[in-house]
Amino acid sequence: MARFAQGSDIFDNEDALRDNYTPDELIERDDEIETYEAALQPTVNGARPRNIFVYGETGVGKTLATRYILDDLEADQEHFEGVSIRVEWLNCKDLTSYQIVTQLVNKFREPPNEISPSGYGRGTVNRMLWSELNDLDETHVLFVLDEVDSIGSDDDLLYQLPRCNDNQVTETKVGLIGISNDFTFRESLSARVQSSLCEHEIHFKPYDANQLRRILEQRAGEAFLPDVLADDVIPKVAALAAQDTGSARHALDILYKAGSLARERQQSDVTIENVNEAKDLVERGVIEDELRALPTQSHLVLLAILRLHREGKDPVRRKTIYNVYENAAEMIDTDVKASRTIQNRLSQLSLKGFLAVDERNEGVKGGKYYQYSLDVREEIVEDALRQDRRIEDLI
Ligand SMILES: Nc1ncnc2c1ncn2[C@@H]1O[C@H](COP(=O)(O)OP(=O)(O)O)[C@@H](O)[C@H]1O
Ligand SMILES: [Mg+2]
Structure with missing residues (x-):
């Protein structure tokens, strides 16, 4: 018999349970999306963008919701008159404030002209960024700085960028969307940064068990073959994750692990026992990662x-x-x-x-x-x- 053979009795498309998979639909976040829409309306109308600060624990849909709303904004702009919006994302995890600025500059440059992540003075890279921004064809730029709490206390950029339209950048209107997993980050910012960065704040709360169940059902429909999940599997996973973290990422991790265990053991369906075991393994993995760090x-x-x-x-x-x-x-x-x-x-x-x-x-x-x-x-x-x-x- 061959060592490898394609196919599984459990999964149809297991990637649908992975973190980087983008589901077709965002569910359970209508209020947050509405707040987002209102905060982006000035940009759509051609005014200076209002800066937005999005916060909440990890796994509650902040990145996903932001993607949805900005994808729509980008798609809808073909109907806008006199307004063109460029969206630039950067995940700030493990980057310093200085590295963030250089990466932003490079968003607007092609390889031979890109700058190296060290070697320039702080003021110089800032000026490079202002000059790139002034030279753009678009009328508006929205920067999304995801996991912006990495910046820590070195928050000069978060002071400069949200107010660069006051004098340095006159040709292009600039807005900043900062996303943070850390509740305490906002409090730790200096007052002057708070007032410019947090013109609008959107808080994402942890999901409850019912919300998690609906999110899991949507993903499970794509990920698993028909009828392989025992009836109580999804409610059980949702309840466990709701009790512990309220994180959709956590819930999806447990469901994925339960499915993998069932597959490894060549079962024909996923059972509650798989779920319980998966929960322990996921918990252990999370704790171990934190301890190791x-x-x-x-x-x-x-x-x-x-x-x-x-x-x-x-x-x-x-x-x-x-x-x-x-x-x-x-x-x-x-x-x-x-x-x-x-x-x-x-x-x-x-x-x-x-x-x-x-x-x-x-x-x-x-x-x-x-x-x-x-x-x-x-x-x-x-x-x-x-x-x-x-x-x-x-x-
Ligand atoms: N409302 C939702 N509907 C569907 N999937 C969701 C929802 N919220 C979160 N998810 C899923 O949960 C995972 C974590 O979401 P993400 O947006 O990355 O969380 P955060 O940025 O808050 O840490 C992703 O796989 C995402 O697709
Ligand atoms: Mg995120």
């Missing part, structure tokens, strides 16, 4: 707690954790941070849900203190730590 200092703190946990000693106080941490940091020859810094790491790890904290009060004599214990399965932590090359030997 932490800096080495946090990994050392986790390592200390993991050791104490294995010796059955948690919940433990900070001082105990610190001693084990200090020892581990010395062994790999890295900075030993002060106890206060470790306190911050501990708070951060607790906020992210990796540690459980409980407060103890020993009255007048002992005072108040905190105790920490590991709140994720130890194998997951171990796997993640193993992938930090600086500390793998310590495990």
